[in-house]
């Protein structure tokens with residue numbers, strides 16, 4: 001397993017690189033058709049040729065938001081938060097998932113399974129292994 005990358009901090013507050021966040025219906029898997037609020041984090045080292053979110057690969061300095069900013073931006077009544085990417089588990093998600101959990105959200109994470117996952121505050125994990133994940 002790979003080491004997680006180090007968070008950037010802003011005024012001693014942990015931040016995450018958010019490429020986009022939006023309300024939608026889950027389009028695949030067990031929760032297909034269920035309303036959710038998606039938070040797409042930046043960064044992915046796997047770089048599949050067919051990736052449909054290549055814009056998430058590159059992290060820019062101004063992508064970084066504090067946990068409070070991420071939560072403030074949530075503009076839907078959906079009770080499920082899907083943290084996706086990119087590869088969201090390259091980050092230590094606990095500072096974000098802990099607060100989302102306290103606020104009563106159900107938390108889903110979509111990952112290629114490349115990094116260890118802190119499961120403590122996560123309700124559902126969708127793993128979509130990629131051949132290159134394990135090279």
Ligand code: SF4
Pocket residue numbers: 044045046047048050051052053054056085086087112130
């Ligand atoms: S693992 Fe996912 S985000 Fe990363 S390149 Fe492949 S499809 Fe894109």
